[in-house]
Amino acid sequence: MSPFYQTYRIRFVIKDIMQIGTRQATVLAYGANKLKLLAVF
Numbered sequence: 841m842s843p844f845y846q847t848y849r850i851r852f853v854i855k856d857i858m859q860i861g862t863r864q865a866t867v868l869a870y871g872a873n874k875l876k877l878l879a880v881f
Contacts, residue, residue, distance in 0.1 A: 857866070
Protein backbone atom coordinates (compact mmCIF):
# COMPACT_ATOMS: atom_id res chain seq x y z
CA MET A 841 0.00 0.00 0.00
CA SER A 842 1.29 3.41 -0.92
CA PRO A 843 1.56 6.09 1.78
CA PHE A 844 -0.55 8.37 -0.41
CA TYR A 845 -3.43 5.92 -0.32
CA GLN A 846 -3.14 5.59 3.45
CA THR A 847 -3.23 9.38 3.89
CA TYR A 848 -6.24 9.56 1.59
CA ARG A 849 -8.04 6.91 3.62
CA ILE A 850 -7.32 8.67 6.92
CA ARG A 851 -8.62 11.93 5.44
CA PHE A 852 -11.74 10.17 4.26
CA VAL A 853 -12.34 8.71 7.72
CA ILE A 854 -11.86 12.11 9.37
CA LYS A 855 -14.33 13.63 6.90
CA ASP A 856 -16.78 10.86 7.74
CA ILE A 857 -16.43 11.43 11.50
CA MET A 858 -17.02 15.17 11.07
CA GLN A 859 -20.15 14.49 9.05
CA ILE A 860 -21.51 12.22 11.78
CA GLY A 861 -21.64 15.26 14.06
CA THR A 862 -18.56 15.13 16.29
CA ARG A 863 -17.34 18.40 14.85
CA GLN A 864 -17.42 19.92 18.33
CA ALA A 865 -15.06 17.23 19.60
CA THR A 866 -12.73 17.94 16.68
CA VAL A 867 -12.77 21.65 17.48
CA LEU A 868 -12.03 20.92 21.15
CA ALA A 869 -9.14 18.64 20.21
CA TYR A 870 -7.81 21.32 17.85
CA GLY A 871 -8.03 23.90 20.64
CA ALA A 872 -6.21 21.60 23.04
CA ASN A 873 -3.43 21.12 20.49
CA LYS A 874 -3.10 24.88 20.06
CA LEU A 875 -2.83 25.33 23.83
CA LYS A 876 -0.14 22.64 23.90
CA LEU A 877 1.81 24.49 21.22
CA LEU A 878 1.49 27.74 23.17
CA ALA A 879 2.72 25.99 26.32
CA VAL A 880 5.83 24.85 24.44
CA PHE A 881 6.77 28.42 23.48
